[in-house]
Amino acid sequence: MVGKRTDYLSWDEYFMAVALLSGLRSKDPNTQVGACVANSQNKIVGVGYNGFPWGCSDDELPWSREGNYLDTKYPYVCHAELNAVLNSISYDLRDCRIYVALFPCNECTKVIIQAGIREIIYLSDKYADTDSVRASKIMLDKSNTSYRQFTPDRESILLHFSQ
Numbered sequence: 001m002v003g004k005r006t007d008y009l010s011w012d013e014y015f016m017a018v019a020l021l022s023g024l025r026s027k028d029p030n031t032q033v034g035a036c037v038a039n040s041q042n043k044i045v046g047v048g049y050n051g052f053p054w055g056c057s058d059d060e061l062p063w064s065r066e067g068n069y070l071d072t073k074y075p076y077v078c079h080a081e082l083n084a085v086l087n088s089i090s091y092d093l094r095d096c097r098i099y100v101a102l103f104p105c106n107e108c109t110k111v112i113i114q115a116g117i118r119e120i121i122y123l124s125d126k127y128a129d130t131d132s133v134r135a136s137k138i139m140l141d142k143s144n145t146s147y148r149q150f151t152p153d154r155e156s157i158l159l160h161f162s163q
């Protein structure tokens with residue numbers, strides 16, 4: 001009897017990979033973030049990446065990190081998690097998980113909690129020492145929304161367009 005493949009992706013690897021793949025759509029030259037929302041049946045209900053709002057051209061708004069606030073990306077960019085929730089095919093995200101490349105900021109955390117998402121699985125926490133992420137963790141703890149870091153068992157996943 002031929003047994004099953006053994007190196008197939010786990011659900012966590014699969015959804016995190018979809019998040020990372022989505023992040024490759026981002027035009028942000030510094031930080032590309034992708035997010036993937038999966039429901040309790042392990043169906044993907046939303047994906048997103050960081051980018052400017054509809055109709056706001058990447059050629060007209062700045063991707064700068066420094067300078068006058070209005071000349072930076074920060075007031076304009078929609079975060080990956082916000083887009084994943086807004087792009088969702090389901091209005092009710094209760095009991096869903098969100099996979100995201102970077103720990104959510106305080107604004108996205110509010111969106112995640114209010115949408116009813118019950119768990120955040122993140123890869124990087126590179127802004128852990130900011131008040132934004134501290135505020136996120138305060139709200140997550142109070143609302144009993146769990147979060148855990150994704151610890152991969154493999155270094156990378158390779159995709160080949162030529163089979």
Ligand SMILES: Nc1nc(=O)n([C@H]2C[C@H](O)[C@@H](COP(=O)(O)O)O2)cc1CO
Nearest residue numbers: 030031033050077079080102103104105
């Ligand atoms: N969780 C997040 N999701 C996101 O989509 N972002 C976006 C906003 C910016 O486009 C970029 C961060 O830019 P920088 O400050 O690392 O150059 O990532 C940022 C965070 C961090 O909280």
Ligand SMILES: [Zn+2]
Nearest residue numbers: 079104105108
């Ligand atoms: Zn955010």
